Amino acid sequence: MAFTRATGKHRRASRTARTTRNIAGIATLAASGVVASVASPALAATDEAPTYDTGLTQAVVVGDELADRIAAQADAQQADAEAAAAQAKAEAEARKVAEMAKQRAEEAKKKAEAKAKKEREAKERAAREEERKRLNTFVAPVAGSYVSTGYQASSGLWSSGSHTGIDFHAASGTTVHAVGAGTVVEAGDGGAYGNNIVIKMKDGTYTQYGHLSSFSVSVGQSVTPGQQIALSGATGNVTGPHLHFEARTGPDYGSDIDPIAYLRAHGVNV
Template sequence: MAFTRATGKHRRPSRAARVGANVAGIATLTAAGVVAGVAAPAFAAAPDDAQRHEDTGLTQAVVLSDHVADSLGEQAHMQQGSADQAAARRQAEAEATQQAAQVKKRADEAKRKAEAERAEKERAAREAERKRLNAFVMPIAGSFVSTAYKASSGLWSSGSHTGVDFHAAEGTTVQAVGAGTVVEAGWGGAYGNNIVIQHNDGTYTQYGHLSSISVSVGQTVTPGQQIGLSGSTGNVTGPHLHFEARTAPTYGSDIDPVAYLRAHGVDL
């Protein structure tokens, strides 16, 4: 059975339905870009407060839309701020990383430079030590030859001088002419107290008539190192240093000591 409605005044749609329709309308109008044109007549057409309260669902929708827009705008602003902060943080981290890399690079360069300088100093020191050890000096600093090599005299059993005599007062420091090892240190007959040193090049030097000896057999010596004091022990007429250069540690292997010293860079 069909129901019909009595004629007369029709009932208005419920308020909720009206608001829903208005919201749907404002959404449609917003898409068409005409919200302002529709809303304005609606505001002007309201005759009183009651009517406005009853019939301005569109106005409420507009206010709601504005609130949503404001919320979205605030959210977008916050998101942009967060993005800006993240970008600033990334930039700061990148700058810090770059700065740290530069600091490390400078530190590495300084380290390499210091190591190079240290290596150069060590090399120079080794070179200086090598030169010092290979250098030769006078057996008595500032002295001179008082009796030449191969001088003839009945004072020597061989009839000639097997070395040279360096002028020296009693107790003058006698030094090794070059680096080497002591192979003899003690009494040497006519030589008195004497020392024989084997040098790094295989040659030998001998020091005679000493008043005292300050090294022992097997000891290594360096150029200019004190090995004893000059004197007048053995077959002598007064204090001096008898010095020989030899090809072997024993008597009879002598060579010209002045030429030997000069060949090793000693100026005399």
């Protein structure tokens, strides 16, 4: 005999179908994170005793494993984030340390450069001062010599009747020095002076060197104290080799002043 459902009546689903639906429902809830709701009231309302395996335990285990994986993933992400933050902090600290080191190095370099500049300027000032002193220093026209004939000594050897300079003892060929810094204004034949040189000094006075055997400077040339300008000799109106030296207020004959007083006033011991 065939059986059919009565119209309007619904038969309860079979045990197998109910179990399948329950497992699917639990899995769905577990996937959405709502694992605690697996104890469905629908199971409690059944009129049949649960004498078979519903799959609930398996579903809960599956849900726990999924939750553990999600938690582990979250922990890993947090650990990565913390590691990235730590690395970023370390890099920032490293940049800060490097910047401070660079700044200290630049400051040290600036200090070293400033010190070197100061020392260089001090050396340059000392050199300029030394050069200034040297240029303002006077020396004797013949080194290690002495005055053999004094200033304004009387004799018929001179047209004026008196000596207009002083004579330094010097054999022919003895080196003659410029007594100070100046510019050569005459270098050549000086008549009774023979070969002679006249130098305008830095202070505006003039010095003259006579009876030279030769000279090594020319007109317009600058000379420094102690520079060799000639060799002594016996040219012009002389009785023997020597150096005739004059100090003058002008470049020409007749403007002479006391050469010994002049040299001593400039620190030369004669």
